[in-house]
Amino acid sequence: MHTALSELEKEVIDIFVRIAGVLSLPRSVGELYGILFISPEPMCIDDLMRKLNISKGSTSQGLKILRSFGAVNPVYVAGDRRDFFTAEAGLRRIVAGFVNEQIRPQLDNRKDRMARIEKLLGQEEPGRKEFIAERIERLQGWQKRANALLPFALNFIKAE
Amino acid sequence: MHTALSELEKEVIDIFVRIAGVLSLPRSVGELYGILFISPEPMCIDDLMRKLNISKGSTSQGLKILRSFGAVNPVYVAGDRRDFFTAEAGLRRIVAGFVNEQIRPQLDNRKDRMARIEKLLGQEEPGRKEFIAERIERLQGWQKRANALLPFALNFIKAE
């Protein structure tokens, strides 16, 4: 079957496909969220594959990703055994979920890395050491500022 | 030749390779900026290819990208005909350049797209129209907020 997408649906999906690109998420994840976002009714895997013309694997995998940061909500549909979903439309919630799942894990890494770099700096030969120390300090400054920006940006998205 | 990278150099480059990934820039761009960032001396294409063990094409192309948003500064080296570069270490300047080159151009697109979507909304059948209108309004709200955040974030990076 091929319940073709309307022009409007295509436009909206296109927006979310681009956003997915920026966030380094697969195209199909953008498509899935996009179609759910403008669909008044909850949709199940079957609906989604047919509507978007993507495979069952992509659909299942894509929904898994969307669920992982709360971009999609499971919905009970009476008399149907299948799982239905709607798009979570609260930006705050999605962003929080995304940050916690995809961003936060990497921040720990960075601290370790920085510690290791500082240690290596000690072994550097005198000539270069001075310059390199300055650069590493600078890098730490950037990191600190980025870390400070994050909660602020989150707070910025306070409205629903 | 293979003037192997030191442990410290590898660690620092690794940081910038990750950053490149987040920004959807090629790995080699991160490598190039990373080695320049940690090198006291300006470097030319030849130095860079040897040090990073990447091709001349990648090096030239990568420097072109870095120059395009001012992440790299050309430096005159007496008695050498080749082009030398150092890393621009002012975060403010790099971010401003990046935003202007890679972000701003896309913002115009979005406006057009939104206009088109609003137009398509008019043709929607009464039942769905109400819901979809709400969603599109929401989308516009997000967009507006993102646009407001941008200059604020830029200002946040005011120190050198």
Added chain:
DNA sequence: CAGTTTGTTCATTAAATTCTGAACAATCTG
């Protein structure tokens, strides 16, 4: 100006990413 040196471009190759679909496991149904 003939011969180098240097940087860029771009068609091809290589690598990384995403999608597919069949096999499977889990759950329901009569």
Added chain:
DNA sequence: CAGATTGTTCAGAATTTAATGAACAAACTG
């Protein structure tokens, strides 16, 4: 419980993206 339905997983295919290196153009050199 036999059969059907539903969702997940993952090896392989398809697609996308980045790297390579040879051909080229531009600028220098003697």
